[in-house]
Amino acid sequence: MTADWVSGYGLQLLWGVVTTLSVTLMALIIGTVFGISLGAVKIYGAKPFRYSAEVYTALVRGVPDLIIIYLIYFGGTVALTKLTGRYVDINGFAAGVASLAFIFAAYASDIFRGAIKQVPRGQFDAAHALGLSRRAAFLRIILPQAWRLALPGFGNLAIILIKQTSLISVIGLEELLRASSVISGATRQPFLVYSVTAILYLIMTSFASWGFRHARIWSNRGFA
Template sequence: MDSMVFWLTLLGFGDKGWGDELLRGAWLSLEISISAYVVGLALGLAGALAKLSKRRTAVFVAVAYTTIIRSIPDILIIFLIYYTATDALRSAVTFTGLASEFQINGFVAATLSLGIVQGGYSTEVLRGAIAAIPRGQAEAAHALGLTRRQTFFLVTLPQMIPLALPGLGNLWLVVLKESSLVSLIGFTELVLAGKMAAGATRDYFLFYCAIAFVFLVMSGLSAMLFHALETSTANPGRRR
C-alpha cells in the first residue's frame, strides 16, 4: 500500500511529482508526430505523383528517394539532418553575414527528419492508392474538359483517400512511436522526460512503464480514430 502511494506521488503533479514533465513531454511527442506526419504526406504525395508521371527525371528522383529512405536507419537520417543540415545552414548564414552562429531548432530537426522518413513510405502508400483507381475515370474527366488539377481534386483525390487510409493509419502509428528517437538529439519529448524522471528517482520500472502506457493510450485512440475515418469514407453513400 505504501509503495502504491509512493508511486502515485511520483506520477502526480506539483513539486513532488513528475506528472507535469511527463504530460509536457507527451504533448511535445504529439506535436512532433503531427508535424512530421503532415510533412510526410506532402512529400509522399509529391513522390507518388512523380513516380506515376511520364517524366523520367521525376521518376528517377522519386525512386531514388524512396530507396534511400527504406535503406537507411531512421536514427541515422535524424543525425544527418540535425548535424549536417545545421552545418550547411550555418555556413550559408555566415556567408551572408547575417549571423556568426546558427543552430537548427530541435523541434524543426525532429519534424524534418521524421517527415522525410514518412515521406518515403507515404509515397508507396499513395502511389498504390492512385494506381488502383481505373484510368478510364481520369480519361473521362479530361474528355469533359477538366484540367489535370481539377481531375486530381475532383476525381482522383476523393477515391484515393479511402484506399490509402489503412496504410496511412499504420504510418501514423509508426511516426508516433518514432518520435521517441528525437530524444537522442536532446529534445525533451515523452521518452527523454521519463528517462530524466527515472534517473532522478531511481525508479526506472515505474517511469518506463508509465511511458509505455501513455504510448499505448495514444496509439489506441489513434487506431480508433483511423478506423472511424475508414468506416465513414468506405461507403459514403450509405450514410444517412
C-alpha cells in the same frame, strides 16, 4: 507514487506527451503532402523525376532512421552556419519534424502510388471530357478516391510515426521518451517510469487506431 511525484514528474511526462503529439502532427501533415506528391511523380512524372523519387525512397528505406535524424540535425546546423557565417544551433523541434516527415514521405509515397493506380483510368478520361485540367482532375477526382484506398496503410504508417518520435530524443528534444529518461535518472525508479511511459504510448496509439478505424468506415460509405 506520492502526490509530489504526480504533480512534479507527472506534469513533465504530460508535457512530453504534448511534445510527442505536436511533432507527430506536424510531421504527418508535411510528410503526407510530400508523400502524395512523390506518389504522383512516380506515376505521372517525367523519367528523371520518377528515377529521382525512386532513388529517394530507396535511400530512406536503406538507411537507419536514426542516421537520417543525425544527418538532418547536424547537417542543418552546418549548412545554416555556412550560410549565415556564424554558428547556428538548429532547433531540435524543427529538426525532429523535418527528419520524421522526410522518412514518413518515402514510405507514404508507395502507399499513395498503389492507391492511385487502383483508381480506374476511365476516371481520368471522364474528368478530361468534362474539361478539367490534368491537375484539377487529379486533385478533385483521382485523389479523393485514392485516399479511401490508401487509408488502411496510411493509418498503420501514422501509428508507427507516433512511436518513431522516440528516436528524436537523441537530439535533445524533450519528448515523452526523453522526459522519461530524465525522470528515471532523478527518481531511480526506471521500471515505474518506463511502465507509465509505455502506457502513455499505448493510449496514444490506441486512440489513433480508433480514429483511423472510424475514418475507414466513414470513407467506405456506399461501397460494398
